[in-house]
Amino acid sequence: MTENTTTQLIQEVVDHVIAEDKKALSQWGDKRDHWVQMGGDLLKGIDKVISSDLRIVKDDGSIGTYPAFRVQHNNACGYYKGGIRFSTGVHQSEVETLAMLMTLKNALHDLPYGGGKGGVHINVREHSKRELKEVSKAFVRMLQNQIGPYKDIPAPDVGTGEETMDWMTEEYKVLHPNQPFINTFTGKSIANGGTKGRxxxxxxxxxxxxxxxxxxxxxxxxxxxxxxxxxxxxxxxxxxxxxxxxxxxxxxxxxxxxxxxxxxxxxxxxxxxxxxxxxxxxxxxxxxxxxxxxxxxxxxxxxxxxxxxxxxxxxxxxxxxxxxxxxxxxxxxxxxxxxxxxxxxxxxxxxxxxxxxxxxxxxxxxxxxxxxxxxxxxxxxxxAGGVTVSYLEWVQGFTNDAKSKETILKDMSDRMKNVSYRVYNAYFSSESDVTMRFLCYKLAFLRVIDLMKRSGKIS
CATH class of the missing domain: 3.40.50.720 (NAD(P)-binding Rossmann-like Domain)
Known part of the structure; x- marks a missing residue:
């Protein structure tokens, strides 16, 4: 879905809550409708966009230039969290849309994260491993002051994987000596602090x-x-x-x-x-x-x-x-x-x-x-299974208590089951004009704006 489609659906949720679901957030009193609309307006915006052209020396001695983006959408529910794509489909609007979806996904699944997303416009099949490593390191340098275990925690996505996360983790460690680094990226190899089952x-x-x-x-x-x-x-x-x-x-x-x-x-x-x-x-x-x-x-x-x-x-x-x-x-x-x-x-x-x-x-x-x-x-x-296990990896990095694959996947499955049952109960009891997608957006929206209100972002 495009950014316009996502923001349109958010506004439809806002209109529905204001006009048809008077019970939702009724504790807010007379200002409820105003604050709901304000929360919707904030969710349709972006907290921050970091962008740059990454330049590396390619194997043939020429200079490769690759547009790169990191979007931090909303952190009402917690630190920014979302993957990094290496793909020719990457552009700013796409990354912004995916960051919005991460905010909603994390909120729906009760994870302590906001929404973020990153990407580099590159065809991975046309580059050597060394070139991809250099692009990965350049991406971290671009974001070195914008990411961290208590700030923004990237993960793999299309065109990236545990090897990419290991390269990025190492570069972050070099740039931030004597500082916590292991939880800055999730989706790492198991040997490098990753989680089994990711x-x-x-x-x-x-x-x-x-x-x-x-x-x-x-x-x-x-x-x-x-x-x-x-x-x-x-x-x-x-x-x-x-x-x-x-x-x-x-x-x-x-x-x-x-x-x-x-x-x-x-x-x-x-x-x-x-x-x-x-x-x-x-x-x-x-x-x-x-x-x-x-x-x-x-x-x-x-x-x-x-x-x-x-x-x-x-x-x-x-x-x-x-x-x-x-x-x-x-x-x-x-x-x-x-x-x-x-x-x-x-x-x-x-x-x-x-x-x-x-x-x-x-x-x-x-x-x-x-x-x-x-x-x-x-x-x-x-x-959401991936970001759920990324959360478990993030926790593991603090405790240094690596769980078995069976334990990790059981925890993920239990969490998915609880959220799925909640959604399905709400969906089948709703009226016909409410789609499951709309309902998921609504449940996520209500959690995000409740936390916005509690933190003073809505007042």
Missing amino acids: AESTGIGTFLSYYYLVEAVLSGSLSVNEDHTERKETVKAIGEKDNVIVAVQGFGNLSRAAAIEAANCEMKHTVIAVSDSRATIYNETGLDVEKLAPFKETNDRLPNAEELKELGVEGEVRDPDAVLTLDCDVLILGAIEDQITSENQADIKAAILVEGANGPITKEADEYLESKGKVIIPDVLAN
Whole structure:
């Protein structure tokens, strides 16, 4: 979603709280409406944008120049927190939008963080490891006085990973001798203070957001408004199937983990397709995703037809966009933004769509799919597993008490379950014109502006 779409949705939440939900923040008395609007106006703004062109000497002796940004959106809930992208899609407006989403995501999941995001406009595939290391170090130099364990805590995102975070941590340590440094970045390697389970946490959390939806509906514990009866029955029917058919867009860290989690779930799930930017691998009877995963990790791509045979994986190679329109029950969107648009929205067959990526469904397509009775689990709810484990890594850095992978993922899962159940209870008891995305924004908004008021930012 674009920045305009995000700010528009924030204003819609403001208008709804003022006009239709008089119980919310009623303790504020006569000034409630004024303070709600003020909080909305503050949330639609940005605290700070740091930007610069990073310059490095490339391997061939030429100078490479790369626009870089760090956006600190809002810190009412805690220190700024958000990933760093290395991608040709990076531009200031995109980073600002993602920072806003991080504020809302952290607030929704009750994490002690505000929202931040960073990025460098660079094609990582066209650069050597040494060049990427130099860009990483230059990025830290740009931000050396703007980040820190009690200020702004970056993490990996698209195009970056634990190696990038290790490089950045080292550069920060060099720039700040005799100062705390280990908690300035999360998503580091385990040997460098990282947390076990971080790499797969976003994907596992994405799958669990769907699993908890089915679990909540099948439990019969939800209060369901008649406007949502059809959607409840849709979810119930999928949960009662002997075999749930799943397609997964993407096969990076997030999507691999989500696909493997689906394949190993106690409920019977069959993953019929995975994809990357080059191809979709499809098998209507199911793919062996655990055999595909090591190939993708090693080669940074999915195998071709001949390589599938060598791996002993049955499947056919299709166009990369084919994964979106397959006949399936659940579609996990784990690639990049703007994948379902007005051009392909009518071809979407999945009943439940899960946004592992940020903004994979455009506003127009979102409205269309909602009108068709699809159940959309929004990014702000679904993909918080990574930042939740980043929080656990941040805590670990203070205590020096490294937990086991099982303990970390159990903690993350429990937190995701609590938030998911709260959202699903509120969603199914709401009226039909309230989407799950809108509801998540509303719950997050109410927490942020309550803390703004308590801290004196709204008065």
